[in-house]
């Protein structure tokens with residue numbers, strides 16, 4: 001067997017490539033109105049999520065009560081594709097700013113931990129959808 005060239009050996013020493021996950025922002029799908037697809041992602045620290053304006057009128061923003069300690073909040077512009085890396089493990093609640101009260105939310109779970117408890121005091125339809133998301137997670 002030929003020896004592995006030095007440059008290639010260096011490549012193998014790098015950590016696995018961070019993955020990019022895509023989330024579509026929709027007015028409706030077969031699971032309901034005002035919805036992210038998928039509504040739940042489990043990703044590795046360092047992975048990124050791209051929020052795609054598949055249908056108009058949506059964005060993606062962190063929810064203050066559902067942001068791991070030390071993680072930076074973000075808020076994308078309406079109708080614009082937005083990519084963000086998640087470096088800090090934990091449970092991130094994501095909302096669409098104009099449709100939060102209508103329950104347009106999702107969970108990004110970073111790392112291997114169980115999904116954190118959904119906090120009290122969220123808008124009713126957002127809380128209901130978070131509950132159904134969490135119930136669907138193994």
Ligand SMILES: [Cu+2]
Nearest residue numbers: 058096099104
């Ligand atoms: Cu929306």
